Amino acid sequence: MKLSRTLILVMLSLVVAPRIQCQVVRDMKADQIKEAINFGMKEKNVTAYRIQEKARFSWPPLIGAYTTPFIRVAIAANAAKRQYRSFTATDVTPEMIVPEVLVYAPSKSLGGAQIANVVTIALLPVGSKDLQQAIHPIRISEAPEQYKNLMGFEAEGRGILAAFPVSVWTEDKEIHVVFDQRIPSSNGAGSLGGCTDCKVRIYLDKVR
Numbered sequence: 001m002k003l004s005r006t007l008i009l010v011m012l013s014l015v016v017a018p019r020i021q022c023q024v025v026r027d028m029k030a031d032q033i034k035e036a037i038n039f040g041m042k043e044k045n046v047t048a049y050r051i052q053e054k055a056r057f058s059w060p061p062l063i064g065a066y067t068t069p070f071i072r073v074a075i076a077a078n079a080a081k082r083q084y085r086s087f088t089a090t091d092v093t094p095e096m097i098v099p100e101v102l103v104y105a106p107s108k109s110l111g112g113a114q115i116a117n118v119v120t121i122a123l124l125p126v127g128s129k130d131l132q133q134a135i136h137p138i139r140i141s142e143a144p145e146q147y148k149n150l151m152g153f154e155a156e157g158r159g160i161l162a163a164f165p166v167s168v169w170t171e172d173k174e175i176h177v178v179f180d181q182r183i184p185s186s187n188g189a190g191s192l193g194g195c196t197d198c199k200v201r202i203y204l205d206k207v208r
Contacts, residue, residue, distance in 0.1 A: 022205050023204065024068045024070075024204060025069060025208050026069070026166045027099065028070065032070060033089050033092055033097070034089065035070075036074045036208070037073060037077045037087060037089065037092075040075065040077025040078035040079075041077050043074075046077075048067045048075070048104070049066050049067070049071065049207055051065055051066060051175060053200045053201070058185060058191070058192035059185040059186040059191050060185065060195075060200075061185055063195075064104055067101070067102050069096065069098065069166070070208035071207075071208060072096040072097070072102075076092070100138075100164065100165060102161065103163075104143065104159065104160075106145060106157070107157030108183045109157070110181065110189075113155065115155055116179040117179065117181075118158060118159050120160070120176075121175065121176065121178075122134045122137075122175075123164065123169075123174070123175055123176070124173065125173060126172055139162070140160060140161070142158055143158070144158060145158070145159055169202060169204075170202065170204075171202055171203060171204055175199065176199045177197075179197075182195065183196070183198070
């Protein structure tokens, strides 16, 4: 039985159709704010999105986290719920819904007196090493962290909090978090997956 011309064209379109690019919610209007609040009130625990490469043949380290306008509102609503408090659109602050992606990359304790500090955060096209294509944060600040081990050692590590416009946070980019020392994999020192210039591709299929 021969396939009709229309059916053949439909099948071909499915084969060659490009992957639909997901996008972060940029403008948090009333409907989006209501949806974010409902999401935060419904879920058990809402947190920032993790920045960690997908495990394949190694154990990539968790190098940070980021928030979007939508998830910041959801996190605030979720925190209020867990404190048995109400949360409405009037509780949403301008800082929550500013059209920025906020990236937090903490320093890493390497054991003993060693701490790997964050040097910089930048975006690059996937697979690119062209420094001219690097996208730097529009705002960046240091995030000091205190460390203390069982032997009484105290030191201060340096993480970074960086802001990027929502418009540049797309799936054709990867985020680079650079440390001043190599950090170990998520499976511990000696395992495959450690890095100094740690890069993670941006995927937005479950990001709002």
